[in-house]
Amino acid sequence: MTTPAPSDTHRSTAKSTSVEELKSIAGQVRRDIVRMVHGCQSGHPGGSLGCTDFLVALYFHVMRHDPENFSMDGIGEDLFFLSNGHISPVFYSVLARSGYFPLEELKTFRKIDSRLQGHPTTHEGLPGVRMASGSLGQGLSVGIGAALAKKLNGDPSLVFTLHGDGELQEGQIWEAALAGPGKKVDNLIATVDWNGRQIDGDVDDVMPLGDLNAKWKAFGWDVLEMKGNDMAAVLAGFEEAISRTGKGKPVMILMRTEMGAGVDFMMGTHEWHGIAPNDAQLADALKQLPETLGDY
Amino acid sequence: MTTYPVLDKKDTRSGFGEGLLEIGKTDDRVVALCADLTGSLKMGDFAKAFPDRFFQVGVAEANMMGMAAGLTIGGKIPYTGTFANFSTGRVYDQIRQSIAYSGKNVKICASHAGLTLGEDGATHQILEDIGLMKMLPGMTVIVPCDHNQTKQATIAIADHEGPVYLRFGRPKWPVFIASDTPFEIGKAQLLSEGTDVSIFACGHLVWKALQAMEELQKQGISAEVINIHTIKPLDEEAVLTSVRKTGCVVTCEEHQRHGGLGDSIAQLLARELPTPMEYVAVNDSFGESGTPEQLLAKYGLDTPDVVAATKRVLKRK
Missing domain, CATH: 3.40.50.970 (Thiamin diphosphate (ThDP)-binding fold, Pyr/PP domains)
Structure with a gap:
């Protein structure tokens, strides 16, 4: 599955999976998410559903990676770090469906003796995970470090990170926001899941982020905005972001998403940030999400 | 010695x-x-x-x-x-x-x-x-x-x-450690053999422990001094071997009494070999400005404090 990384940083994406295929995978991943969260009656469906299109595009189209031969160092591969670790359901589903570990293992999510911990960890040896996350604000620093290691190794691959918008309230994010441009980490594409909601309510009510675009620009990032729940727009956004790498600045994608996207009753509210559907709600959700690749 | x-x-x-x-x-x-x-x-x-x-x-x-x-x-x-x-x-x-x-x-x-x-x-x-x-x-x-x-x-x-x-x-x-002395992570360093008390120290206080050992020798007390440069993992065998011989312990560290080297030793001894023990450490206090030597004296981490702790623990044997 690995494609040799080109020396030219103006590379195209790794695979030519069609928009229709990716949408179909995303539908199945959304089914996995609600079933996993229902299965253990805990976890975070809202942000997971909102970031499904992004992660499906990343793992099935954009990144050059080798799921069957996972190595921690990932030399010659693109790397992804999930900084907002609470959206582990979407991460695990995408990892399993792209071949990092058996699909059956999704059943064990958040249960005793599982490699699929509530928040992702390297500790249980789950292939595809390179860093524990959950305590917020740490993944951008890690991504910068990993990107610098790639530069030292002469490895032209890219590093991707994902962050929640509420997570941007953590101070460490802004330390890293200085360091990325400061160290000219131009092989890094960070993305913010800009859904405007967090556990306690709307981000604007909890602690407003203000003009995010201007903030990141002022810190020295190359910023673009992207619609995160429109697969064609996501692919175009990634293409554009990749074209901006290798130019002396890290790239920031501000991705507009809808928390709970794909399940009507989970949308338009922060209420589904971190609660599980009951049996009737699960049935309702699954009716809206066609089974395309077969449930686990 | x-x-x-x-x-x-x-x-x-x-x-x-x-x-x-x-x-x-x-x-x-x-x-x-x-x-x-x-x-x-x-x-x-x-x-x-x-x-x-x-x-x-x-x-x-x-x-x-x-x-x-x-x-x-x-x-x-x-x-x-x-x-x-x-x-x-x-x-x-x-x-x-x-x-x-x-x-x-x-x-x-x-x-x-x-x-x-x-x-x-x-x-x-x-x-x-x-x-x-x-x-x-x-x-x-x-x-x-x-x-x-x-x-x-x-x-x-x-x-x-x-x-x-x-x-x-x-x-x-x-x-005071020769540059060619072997160093091994996790391996305690026996600096001086003794029979009456085991003094376990780390960091700057190893020097204070050695000074105390010389003072104690003058008073007829034979102290064993062991440098616990690796606090975790603790060289349990080295600690137990020494304590089986001496039967009492003083620990010395530039750290709070709670949670430092002394507590690691105490936990081991409580489990394996309960033994009278005294701490030379900061006693649940913040520090303050001053010269290093003034501070070590004021907060009870100086050579006389190691000597005094040794005398206290010897009485408890």
């Missing part, structure tokens, strides 16, 4: 700087990060010799710990450098999640630990860091006793796979 002449007076942080440069020459996986304290940490020679492998991160320690964790992915061996306070308490959650729980091969190198930082006062004199770090699963905690041993430890930790906390200090301090 083995006595140790003063070979020189040098700061342990300079031992770190020399060790970092040396390991940097022989192992190109070694990279270093510093949070605006390059001079204080003596990292300037490494930065000059290996500018591509040195990352000045500014006054942003949380980000430094995360970057260090990220640099391990791709096979680097990052050494972070800042004061002990900013290496631990300030960034505890970053170390806990991104380094310890994630099993990352980061070497957290911490200078200006303890009271002997001196005049800067209690804001900077961390006395809780050994406890904080040793509680983290998988973390190795090393507190070398002098300049030469700090240099040796700095080199040795590169070949140790896994996170390490290396603690050292600011003041010029007696150098």
Whole structure:
């Protein structure tokens, strides 16, 4: 599955999976998410559903990676770090469906003796995970470090990170926001899941982020905005972001998403940030999400 | 009794700087990060010799710990450098999640630990860091006793796979370990044999323990002095072997009594060999400004305090 990384940083994406295929995978991943969260009656469906299109595009189209031969160092591969670790359901589903570990293992999510911990960890040896996350604000620093290691190794691959918008309230994010441009980490594409909601309510009510675009620009990032729940727009956004790498600045994608996207009753509210559907709600959700690749 | 002449007076942080440069020459996986304290940490020679492998991160320690964790992915061996306070308490959650729980091969190198930082006062004199770090699963905690041993430890930790906390200090301090003395992580160092009491010490207080040993000898008391440079994993066999012989214990450290070397020894003894024991450590207090020697005297960490603790514990045998 690995494609040799080109020396030219103006590379195209790794695979030519069609928009229709990716949408179909995303539908199945959304089914996995609600079933996993229902299965253990805990976890975070809202942000997971909102970031499904992004992660499906990343793992099935954009990144050059080798799921069957996972190595921690990932030399010659693109790397992804999930900084907002609470959206582990979407991460695990995408990892399993792209071949990092058996699909059956999704059943064990958040249960005793599982490699699929509530928040992702390297500790249980789950292939595809390179860093524990959950305590917020740490993944951008890690991504910068990993990107610098790639530069030292002469490895032209890219590093991707994902962050929640509420997570941007953590101070460490802004330390890293200085360091990325400061160290000219131009092989890094960070993305913010800009859904405007967090556990306690709307981000604007909890602690407003203000003009995010201007903030990141002022810190020295190359910023673009992207619609995160429109697969064609996501692919175009990634293409554009990749074209901006290798130019002396890290790239920031501000991705507009809808928390709970794909399940009507989970949308338009922060209420589904971190609660599980009951049996009737699960049935309702699954009716809206066609089974395309077969449930686990 | 083995006595140790003063070979020189040098700061342990300079031992770190020399060790970092040396390991940097022989192992190109070694990279270093510093949070605006390059001079204080003596990292300037490494930065000059290996500018591509040195990352000045500014006054942003949380980000430094995360970057260090990220640099391990791709096979680097990052050494972070800042004061002990900013290496631990300030960034505890970053170390806990991104380094310890994630099993990352980061070497957290911490200078200006303890009271002997001196005049800067209690804001900077961390006395809780050994406890904080040793509680983290998988973390190795090393507190070398002098300049030469700090240099040796700095080199040795590169070949140790896994996170390490290396603690050292600011003041010029007696150098008494020969530069060719073997250093092994996790292996306690028997400095002087004795029969009446086991004195276990780490860091700067190893020298105070040796001074106390000489004073005790004059009073007819035979003290065994063991340098516990690796607090975790503790060399349990070395501790138990000594205590079986002497039957009482004094521990010496530039750290809070709660959670430091003494507590590690006490826990072992409570489990395996209950034994009378006294602590030479800071007793649930912050420090203050002053010279290192004034502070050690005021907070009960000086040679007479080790002597007094020994006499107390001998009465409890």
